[in-house]
Amino acid sequence: MHRNETITFAGTRVDILVTGDETGQQFSLLRITNPPGVWTPPHRHLHEEETIYVLSGQVQVETGGEIRALSKGDVVILPRGQAHRLGNVGPEAAEALVFCTPSGFEQFVREAGQTGTTAAPAQAPDAEALARLGSLSTRFGIELLPPT
Numbered sequence: 599m600h601r602n603e604t605i606t607f608a609g610t611r612v613d614i615l616v617t618g619d620e621t622g623q624q625f626s627l628l629r630i631t632n633p634p635g636v637w638t639p640p641h642r643h644l645h646e647e648e649t650i651y652v653l654s655g656q657v658q659v660e661t662g663g664e665i666r667a668l669s670k671g672d673v674v675i676l677p678r679g680q681a682h683r684l685g686n687v688g689p690e691a692a693e694a695l696v697f698c699t700p701s702g703f704e705q706f707v708r709e710a711g712q713t714g715t716t717a718a719p720a721q722a723p724d725a726e727a728l729a730r731l732g733s734l735s736t737r738f739g740i741e742l743l744p745p746t
Contacts, residue, residue: 607711608731609636614708618701626701632657632692637685639728645739646698648676650684655692658685681743706738 603614609632616627632655640660650657650673657668661682668674676682686692698704710730735742 603708603713605707605711605713607707608638608728609633610638612707612711614704615695617704621701623701625697625699626704628696628698628704628707629653630694630696632684632686632694634686634689634691638683639731640681640683640743640745641735642681642741642743643676643678643698643703643739644741645678646700646703647678648703649697649699650674650676651695651697653693653695655686655690655694656688657692657694658687659683660685702738703740706734706740709738710734 605612611631613629615629618626652668652670652672654670659666659674
């Protein structure tokens with residue numbers, strides 16, 4: 599059993615709950631806490647599917663020309679290769695579980711983020727954080743896309 603890690607990644611707090619090392623690389627499980635108004639850059643995962651289960655707050659998912667509003671108890675499955683972006687459209691922090699199959703995304707979060715135990719800053723990622731994402735994304739099979 600590993601100790602949970604807390605990482606600030608693209609303006610979001612990420613708690614790595616289960617790693618690929620624990621599952622034979624079959625999956626990883628993350629808990630994300632996203633401040634109001636913070637969005638991921640548009641991107642696609644070339645190696646893994648993401649299943650997102652909203653624990654609290656309001657999450658908006660933009661994918662395939664469709665916009666989905668999610669709240670507590672809602673689930674969305676994002677197949678590998680599908681372009682998407684996620685954001686918190688509510689007035690309070692949103693929290694969700696992110697199940698990645700196979701594992702590997704948690705390694706990207708570790709390398710592109712900053713380790714710490716404090717809550718994520720309530721702001722979008724700065725230029726330095728975006729540059730770090732861009733420099734590591736290809737190695738981890740993440741394709742960053744132009745803003746929509």
